Amino acid sequence: SAANSSEVSPTIAKETLDYQKIYNQIADILEDNDWDDGSNGPIFLRLAWHAAGTYDKESKTGGSNGATMRFAPESDHGANAGLKHARDKLESVKQKNPAISYSDLWSLAGVVAIQEMGGPTIPWIPGRKDADVATACSPDGRLPDASQGPSHVRDIFYRMGFDDREIVALVGAHALGRCHTDRSGYHGPWTFSPTTFTNSFFKELLDRKWVDKKWKGPKQFVDKESGDLMMLPADMALLQDKNFKVWVEKYAKDEELFCKDFAAAFHKLEELGVPRSGNEKVYHFKPTGEN
Ligand code: ZEM
Structure with missing residues (x-):
């Protein structure tokens, strides 16, 4: 008062x-x-x-x-x-x-x-x-539901006040860390350098062939070549939606741009x-x- x-x-x-x-x-x-x-x-x-x-x-x-x-x-x-x-x-x-x-x-x-x-x-x-x-x-x-696609991801982040470019930049944080079966139910890291901040999430997303993981857990993707990396359905949304994909491609090519946009977002x-x-x-x- x-x-x-x-x-x-x-x-x-x-x-x-x-x-x-x-x-x-x-x-x-x-x-x-x-x-x-x-x-x-x-x-x-x-x-x-x-x-x-x-x-x-x-x-x-x-x-x-x-x-x-x-x-x-x-x-x-x-x-x-x-x-x-x-x-x-x-x-x-x-x-x-x-x-x-x-x-x-x-x-x-x-x-x-x-x-x-x-x-x-x-x-x-x-x-x-x-x-x-x-x-x-x-x-x-x-918070976003990892099992969902582009429209859910967009709805959740628009509610916070972000645009498509900022959404893609933020999800680039998945260069870091991993999924734990005892937490989210998903399994594995997105990149081979999960403790270094890079644009590698976007590179892996674009460059690898992603296939359905064969397991009893929730639907997720595994990279066909090594079998060691993963993507969530909500990560794949960034490839499925053309307005998201533009930014995936830019950030995969230009790490400096990614870092600048990520910092602001x-x-x-x-x-x-x-x-x-x-x-x-x-x-x-x-x-x-x-x-
Ligand atoms: Zn995440 N994230 N995230 N994320 N995230 C997980 C782990 C991490 C989504 C999601 O469902 C999940 C952002 C956006 C989105 C990090 C940072 C950021 C996990 C695994 C899931 C399931 C949890 C576990 O099992 O431990 C979805 C659907 C997102 C949007 C579409 C944004 C934005 C982030 C930061 C800016 C990080 C760093 C991790 C790794 C945590 C760890 O313990 O290794």
Whole structure:
């Protein structure tokens, strides 16, 4: 209320956090992982994406502000299976920096993951506030369903406010990480370099012959030649739709363009639903290799 805000003492300096230091602390635990491909980078990125990708531009609900995935029912949504590993892993950084909100911590972890795995610099702005009640949880069904095709993918990302070009750029994150049968039910990595940020998702998608995987699991694709790589039905949507495919082809040819478009789209994703005045300081972090 107005009365409350006027009671805030101007003599109490607002705590300023050293975000590069927190960035470095997250970078320090990135390889504290002895399963998967030896990196928490991909799952930190998936956490940041699932926190933000619940945004609905019409109702202006969802998004990374609030960190509502800490609470059931959102923590139990099928799409979020496995993300507890990432939330728990980041707890040590929260303990060292109690003043950072979980919502800032998770979105910053997405930036650290991308940059430390060799991706572009992602501009980042702090100031997200955690919701303290579970009633603020996003409804289930806002994140994309991997079993669906182009129109579903488009509907989901248009709801957040993205266009076709941004959609394709964002899904290029599937250069990183893998699917886990005990989480999503799908299996395998998209690329042979799942801990390095490259445009290889688009190259593999275009260049390989993709066939139905013969197994008892959900419908997915496997590359005919090696049998080691995978695509989700929703990944194949980017080839099936001609307006998506234009961008798959551009990004497969031009990694610099992909990195530039991805950085802008990912920054936009992390800003969805976060109240801003326009005067905020924008941070550009140095990868730890350059400190
Ligand atoms: Zn993903 N993603 N994603 N994604 N994703 C998975 C894993 C990862 C979709 C999807 O269903 C799945 C974006 C878009 C879309 C990452 C980042 C981003 C998995 C496997 C599935 C099923 C989960 C598991 O089993 O562990 C669909 C349908 C998408 C849109 C059409 C966007 C956008 C992303 C970031 C910008 C990442 C990094 C992973 C790997 C996680 C890991 O643990 O290795």
